[in-house]
Amino acid sequence: MTRVIPAIPAIRAAIDAHRQKSAVIGLVPTMGALHAGHGRLIEEARAACDLLVVSIFVNPIQFDRPDDYERYPRPIESDVAFCEARGVDFVFAPAASEMYPSPPLTYVEVTRVSEHLCGAFRPGHFRGVATVVLKLFAIVQPDRAYFGAKDAQQLAVIRRMVRDLNLPVTITEVATVREPDGLALSSRNEHLNAAERRVAPILFQALQAAARRINDGIACADKVRAEALAVLASRPEARVEYLEIVDAEEMQPVSRIAAPVRVAGAIWLGNTRLIDNVLCVPAACSESGRHESQP
Numbered sequence: 001m002t003r004v005i006p007a008i009p010a011i012r013a014a015i016d017a018h019r020q021k022s023a024v025i026g027l028v029p030t031m032g033a034l035h036a037g038h039g040r041l042i043e044e045a046r047a048a049c050d051l052l053v054v055s056i057f058v059n060p061i062q063f064d065r066p067d068d069y070e071r072y073p074r075p076i077e078s079d080v081a082f083c084e085a086r087g088v089d090f091v092f093a094p095a096a097s098e099m100y101p102s103p104p105l106t107y108v109e110v111t112r113v114s115e116h117l118c119g120a121f122r123p124g125h126f127r128g129v130a131t132v133v134l135k136l137f138a139i140v141q142p143d144r145a146y147f148g149a150k151d152a153q154q155l156a157v158i159r160r161m162v163r164d165l166n167l168p169v170t171i172t173e174v175a176t177v178r179e180p181d182g183l184a185l186s187s188r189n190e191h192l193n194a195a196e197r198r199v200a201p202i203l204f205q206a207l208q209a210a211a212r213r214i215n216d217g218i219a220c221a222d223k224v225r226a227e228a229l230a231v232l233a234s235r236p237e238a239r240v241e242y243l244e245i246v247d248a249e250e251m252q253p254v255s256r257i258a259a260p261v262r263v264a265g266a267i268w269l270g271n272t273r274l275i276d277n278v279l280c281v282p283a284a285c286s287e288s289g290r291h292e293s294q295p
Contacts, residue, residue, distance in 0.1 A: 002084040004091045008099075008139055011092045015051065015140060023050035027142035027169075029133060032056040033073040033187035034082045037177040041146045042086045044174050053140050054083050055092040057099060061107075062128030073187060092140065099135060107131045110157045110164070113251050117153050117264050118275065121241055126157050133158055137169055145169050150176040150184045152262050152277045156251050176276070178204070184276045196269040199237050203267050206231040206243065207278045210263040214280040219257045221245040228263065241266040241273070248279060257282055 005011045015025060026049030028041045034056075045052050056079055063069035076093060083091050107127050114126035137145070147155045159171050177185045182204035183197075192200055210228040218224055225245055232240050243265040246253050254261060257280075264277035 002080060002088050002091055004080055004093055006093050006095065006098065008094065011053070011090060011139060014090055015053065018051045019141070024144065025049060025140065025142045026052045027136065027140045027145045028052070028054045029136050029145065029147070030054060030056055031058045031072065031187070032079045033075060033190075034079045035185050035187065037148055037150065037185035039082070039086060040177050041148060041174050042083065042088060044172065045144065045146045046087050048172075049144060051090075052088050053090045053092055053142065054088045055094075055136055055140070057092075057094055057132070057136075058096075059099075059128060059132040060096055061100070061104065061131060062125050064122045064125055071191075073190065092136075099132070104131070108134050108161060110160050113156050113160050114153070116246060116251055116253060117242060117244060118266065119153065121266070126154070129154055130157055130161050134161065134165075134167075137167060142169055144172055146172045146174055148176060149173050149279070150186070150276060152264060152279075153251050156249065160250075182208075184274075186274065188272055188274065191272040192269060196237070196272065199235050199269055200274060202232060202235045202238050203265050203274055203276050204278075207263050207265060207276060210245070211278050211280050214257055214261070214263075214282060217283060219282070221254050221257055221261075224257065224263070228265070232265075232267065237269060239268040241268060259285060 005014060019025065026045040028045050030038055042054060058072050058074060060069055080091055108130040109127045110130050119126050147158060155173055162169060162171055181201040183200045206228040209231045210224045213224045213227055225243060228243050232238055244253055245257065245261050245263050248260040248262050260279060260281045262277045262279055266273060266275045
């Protein structure tokens with residue numbers, strides 16, 4: 001049976017009892033409103049870990065818009081049932097006052113990796129993400145932590161934080177889970193009305209168009225980007241925030257595609273912001289064997 005724990009001392013004590021038995025401890029950090037994408041994270045973690053903790057915490061310091069924070073879904077009862085059905089041992093579900101008993105004066109900021117893509121449009125977002133993830137790592141002290149590939153820049157920020165701060169946790173990337181029409185699963189999808197939902201797959205279609213051109217051997221990033229933008233332009237309801245081609249490790253824009261890259265985009269449909277990305281490996285890299293499948 002899944003045990004829900006809201007207090008930091010209590011979750012530490014519960015985990016320590018298992019740590020003394022040399023258990024492999026896994027953590028899946030979430031903000032709740034769990035869906036099949038989170039389910040995939042939990043399933044992979046459950047298969048690899050002796051003890052599994054899922055955190056559910058809507059982190060106020062990573063929201064750049066107060067209205068976005070206020071309307072973020074918080075279906076805690078169904079989330080706990082979701083976790084229980086998948087064999088989660090502990091759900092750590094603290095209140096904001098538990099995580100931030102006073103306004104924080106200490107933050108974690110991963111520069112460079114956080115500068116482009118979402119970082120350029122959501123000031124302070126990745127500082128909030130890195131800070132809360134480090135706090136969760138300090139509280140749970142997991143051996144392994146699981147993150148989805150859909151949030152590729154977040155994943156890159158966390159990987160760099162772990163590397164730079166010598167944190168003893170293995171970061172595992174889990175592939176994006178999609179609807180049959182290609183839309184990446186997200187808690188924000190429920191904000192789409194019927195007309196917006198029909199348009200939403202256009203983002204993945206644009207990313208796929210870019211991936212095809214890269215697979216065809218096109219190395220000019222501007223040409224690849226132009227084709228993806230042309231796909232998005234076919235649906236003017238989708239307001240493009242960005243569509244960029246960046247290196248797969250530091251999320252820096254590239255002009256020539258000669259190594260693994262992420263093609264990443266963000267669009268607005270009504271008041272809902274959607275993000276997605278695909279990892280693309282140029283044919284020359286595939287043939288040379290000089291890359292790894294997960295940067």
